[in-house]
Amino acid sequence: MHAVGIVAAAGSGLRLGADRPKALVPLADRPLVCWAVDTLRDGGVADVVVAVPGDELCAFATVLPLDVRLVVGGSTRTASVRAALAAVGTGADAVLVHDAARPLTPPDLVVRVLEALSAGARAVVPVLPVVDTTVVVDDDGGVADTVDRSVLRRVQTPQGFARDALVDAYAWLPPDAELTDDAAVVRAAGVPVATVAGDERGAKVTVPHDLALAELQVSR
Ligand SMILES: Nc1ccn([C@@H]2O[C@H](COP(=O)(O)OP(=O)(O)OP(=O)(O)O)[C@@H](O)[C@H]2O)c(=O)n1
């Protein structure tokens, strides 16, 4: 199976509040995007396309290996993945879409996703259980209900797809649609999505506390 990796790295990282786009923020002196590309490559996906902010092409080209292809992303994650997908050739059987914002995802997770695709899944996402009691709140912030969390999962990346399923789903999706992840795109187009076990180390760096935790993880 020939798999191509996409790294969504074109976000600004407003919630992190750094002085540069989040994907360029260093973790142990290396930009987050470099960690994410390494995860894909160490997991067996050598051919990688990275979606970056249009005004930061040079900065990303400086920090990434020469054989990583860069494309200009869009104003939403959905638009960025759509742009990167257009650069994936028809020779690929599978596409793995990963977040630059998940720097410490272990390569084992890439392997699990690839194995599920090889076994016949058309779409697969890594998931983790919800470990806290989870509630619904009303408009005033009061607790309205407690949810049955046994059926809930937290979704991570990389998410893997048969290339034709992902391409067809994005072609079907309206140009301005914004969905939270790529599994939602293919599911909306009618493709069943399988799951594999995620990994807590693949947590997303969203707010400053997440970056502090990641720094602790790499310093151990
Ligand atoms: N227009 C966008 C928005 C997000 N992403 C990428 O999608 C991943 C997950 O997004 P998130 O962590 O929510 O990043 P930001 O949108 O940058 O964060 P924020 O919402 O805090 O601004 C990140 O690797 C981010 O770079 C992207 O490629 N293009």
Ligand SMILES: C[C@](O)(CO)[C@H](O)COP(=O)(O)O
């Ligand atoms: C794709 C994702 O990482 C899956 O958990 C996530 O949806 C990214 O964006 P979000 O805006 O932080 O939900």
